[in-house]
Amino acid sequence: MIILFELALTLYFAATIVGILELFRSSKATERFMLLLTATGFVLHTANIIVRYFVAGHIPITNMHEATSFFSWCIVLIFFYVEYRYKVGLLGSFIMPLVFLLMLSSSMLPREIKPLNPILESYWLGIHTLLAFLGDASFAMAAGIGLMYLVQERFVKRKHLGSLFQRLPSLQMLDEINYRLISIGFPLLTLAIITGALWAESALGSYWRWDPKEVWSLITWFIYVFVLHARLRQGWRGRKAAYLSILGFGAVLFTFFGVNLLLKGFHAFVK
Amino acid sequence: MNILVTGLNHKTAPVEVREKLAFDGEKLSKGLDALLKLSEVKGGIILSTCNRVELYTDVNDPEKAKLQIKDFLAEFHSLKREDMEKSLYFYINEDAIRHIFRVASSLDSMIVGEPQILGQVKEAFEYALSKKCTSVVLNKLMKKAISVAKRVRTETRIAENAVSISYAAVELAKKIFTRLDDKTFILLGAGEMAELAVKHLINNGVKNVVVANRTYERAVELAREFSGRAVPFDTFKEEMEHIDIVICSTGAPTYILHKKEMQQIMKRRKHKPVFIIDISVPRNIDPAINDLDNVYLYDVDDLQTVVDANILERRKEAARAEEIVLEEVEKFKKWLNSLDAIPTIVALRSRAEEIKRAELNRLLNRLQGVDDRQKQLIEYAMTALVNKLLHPPTVVLKEDREDRDILIAAIKTLYNLEDGEDG
Numbered sequence: 001m002i003i004l005f006e007l008a009l010t011l012y013f014a015a016t017i018v019g020i021l022e023l024f025r026s027s028k029a030t031e032r033f034m035l036l037l038t039a040t041g042f043v044l045h046t047a048n049i050i051v052r053y054f055v056a057g058h059i060p061i062t063n064m065h066e067a068t069s070f071f072s073w074c075i076v077l078i079f080f081y082v083e084y085r086y087k088v089g090l091l092g093s094f095i096m097p098l099v100f101l102l103m104l105s106s107s108m109l110p111r112e113i114k115p116l117n118p119i120l121e122s123y124w125l126g127i128h129t130l131l132a133f134l135g136d137a138s139f140a141m142a143a144g145i146g147l148m149y150l151v152q153e154r155f156v157k158r159k160h161l162g163s164l165f166q167r168l169p170s171l172q173m174l175d176e177i178n179y180r181l182i183s184i185g186f187p188l189l190t191l192a193i194i195t196g197a198l199w200a201e202s203a204l205g206s207y208w209r210w211d212p213k214e215v216w217s218l219i220t221w222f223i224y225v226f227v228l229h230a231r232l233r234q235g236w237r238g239r240k241a242a243y244l245s246i247l248g249f250g251a252v253l254f255t256f257f258g259v260n261l262l263l264k265g266f267h268a269f270v271k
Numbered sequence: 272m273n274i275l276v277t278g279l280n281h282k283t284a285p286v287e288v289r290e291k292l293a294f295d296g297e298k299l300s301k302g303l304d305a306l307l308k309l310s311e312v313k314g315g316i317i318l319s320t321c322n323r324v325e326l327y328t329d330v331n332d333p334e335k336a337k338l339q340i341k342d343f344l345a346e347f348h349s350l351k352r353e354d355m356e357k358s359l360y361f362y363i364n365e366d367a368i369r370h371i372f373r374v375a376s377s378l379d380s381m382i383v384g385e386p387q388i389l390g391q392v393k394e395a396f397e398y399a400l401s402k403k404c405t406s407v408v409l410n411k412l413m414k415k416a417i418s419v420a421k422r423v424r425t426e427t428r429i430a431e432n433a434v435s436i437s438y439a440a441v442e443l444a445k446k447i448f449t450r451l452d453d454k455t456f457i458l459l460g461a462g463e464m465a466e467l468a469v470k471h472l473i474n475n476g477v478k479n480v481v482v483a484n485r486t487y488e489r490a491v492e493l494a495r496e497f498s499g500r501a502v503p504f505d506t507f508k509e510e511m512e513h514i515d516i517v518i519c520s521t522g523a524p525t526y527i528l529h530k531k532e533m534q535q536i537m538k539r540r541k542h543k544p545v546f547i548i549d550i551s552v553p554r555n556i557d558p559a560i561n562d563l564d565n566v567y568l569y570d571v572d573d574l575q576t577v578v579d580a581n582i583l584e585r586r587k588e589a590a591r592a593e594e595i596v597l598e599e600v601e602k603f604k605k606w607l608n609s610l611d612a613i614p615t616i617v618a619l620r621s622r623a624e625e626i627k628r629a630e631l632n633r634l635l636n637r638l639q640g641v642d643d644r645q646k647q648l649i650e651y652a653m654t655a656l657v658n659k660l661l662h663p664p665t666v667v668l669k670e671d672r673e674d675r676d677i678l679i680a681a682i683k684t685l686y687n688l689e690d691g692e693d694g
């Protein structure tokens with residue numbers, strides 16, 4: 001079990017390094033090599049999660065180690081979706097460092113499987129967390145794409161058209177993918193909040209408890225409402241949308257790490 | 272068997288000379304026939320493009336062949352030998368191989384890396400092949416040249432960057448917009464460079480073309496040429512709401528579009544990106560417009576800078592391409608040497624020896640009670656059989672015959688003699 005995780009971590013690390021090298025000089029071969037490393041890492045990572053599922057008896061996201069690992073797993077999943085659907089060159093170079101850092105922090109957190117707090121034992125656990133993580137992963141990818149947009153936009157504006165410019169996708173494509181990912185992430189987040197409320201009602205007796213995670217999720221939700229509204233009504237596309245998606249992901253990260261580490265509540269994995 | 276390249280190109284001959292020596296239309300077929308009639312020529316291919324005329328030949332004696340081909344060219348095109356002689360270059364064997372590889376890889380082109388030449392080389396080869404004018408060595412050489420060119424293209428970025436202003440504009444448009452076929456484009460004014468850019472854009476899929484010109488008749492004329500729509504010049508700012516790409520080339524002495532106006536336009540089009548190319552001198556578009564979000568303005572100097580950088584980039588890539596060519600020339604030389612008869616004879620003999628040994632062992636295992644003397648006799652008979660069978664081909668291969676390379680290739684194929692070359 002441990003070895004699966006370490007192997008996945010190592011492969012993601014290798015993919016990150018290859019991805020960074022790719023920024024400077026790339027060929028089809030290095031690109032494929034990076035994908036291969038990531039895919040192999042992903043398979044082992046999946047195996048690791050499955051093993052933990054059977055050992056624990058429930059979806060393995062009930063401590064910080066598991067949650068962070070599962071978060072990275074979801075990002076890689078979305079990465080493959082975008083890669084397959086849009087064939088965006090260099091996407092891995094921008095997103096794998098994040099995946100690796102998440103996995104690295106996951107590896108440093110305590111891993112023992114503790115018995116689940118009976119209050120949390122419910123089918124909502126799987127549904128709620130899966131929705132939340134897939135939503136967060138879409139936002140992570142939107143931020144990565146947003147960063148690529150900002151880099152490419154800078155090249156075009158500054159009229160600096162080097163080889164990186166040649167290899168990055170067009171601005172329109174990056175903007176479209178960014179929008180697409182946010183419009184996938186937003187309903188997922190909304191559903192995660194709703195299912196969370198339903199679960200809270202059935203387990204704790206009230207829909208909304210102003211738990212810090214709930215508050216921060218709501219803040220994040222409002223940020224993305226604004227992102228979508230500004231795009232559709234005001235035409236905030238391109239650079240502004242890219243900045244906003246990075247800001248939104250900042251809120252996601254704080255909701256995820258900040259709340260769990262700094263604040264307490266039912267989401268903090270602490271009894 | 273010797274490979275000889277005879278030719279002239281844009282570096283050695285002006286267009287007046289090149290066009291006189293061109294093998295276009297009917298002349299190609301007749302030219303190939305006449306070329307093959309030369310006594311020194313065993314196979315030939317003629318490549319004739321607007322930048323070069325080259326004859327790739329498989330010849331007996333290169334020096335004699337040179338003279339024959341020179342005479343043939345003069346006679347065929349009814350020119351004086353002296354008039355064209357100074358434009359011609361000749362390459363023999365290794366140099367010829369390298370030259371052909373470089374031509375196919377677009378390293379010898381006027382614009383290094385331009386992609387058409389490979390297609391032209393292929394066509395020239397296929398035509399000669401269909402007329403059965405080539406030889407075994409030429410076939411192999413041309414196939415190799417094509418694969419070297421492909422290798423150069425995949426392993427270097429020689430053909431990737433635009434090296435003309437109008438191409439650079441199209442390349443940029445493709446990096447701003449994913450697709451061009453759903454974009455609307457306006458031409459303000461006219462001019463050679465602007466029209467060239469319009470043509471490139473149309474070739475790359477732009478369908479909706481709007482033309483505005485101070486002289487409305489001229490706008491109508493251009494609109495007809497590009498199957499677009501002409502609008503009065505004064506209305507172009509209203510049109511801009513739906514315009515994604517602008518090429519501006521008017522003779523106006525001042526800015527015709529200011530930042531404030533563009534801001535209004537962007538609001539109306541909900542900030543959908545606009546790419547503006549201002550090739551007028553003096554500039555017609557306020558440069559400050561480039562500071563607006565989702566507006567990308569390039570003037571003629573910006574594009575020229577891009578082109579210069581690209582040319583530099585191509586030169587760097589060309590150096591890597593030359594290395595690939597050298598490497599491939601070495602490989603091809605090895606293959607050519609292997610066509611020499613000796614290695615083939617040796618391979619044939621050792622293959623026969625192998626078979627003899629195997630059969631002998633099998634026979635001796637099955638025969639009981641054979642004494643050493645009898646064994647010796649059996650072996651002797653087998654050896655004699657092998658030698659008698661192999662004697663005639665050995666003698667023929669050692670002769671200096673015209674069709675020796677064909678025979679060698681045939682023997683290699685018939686007896687499956689591979690010499691470990693990937694070819």
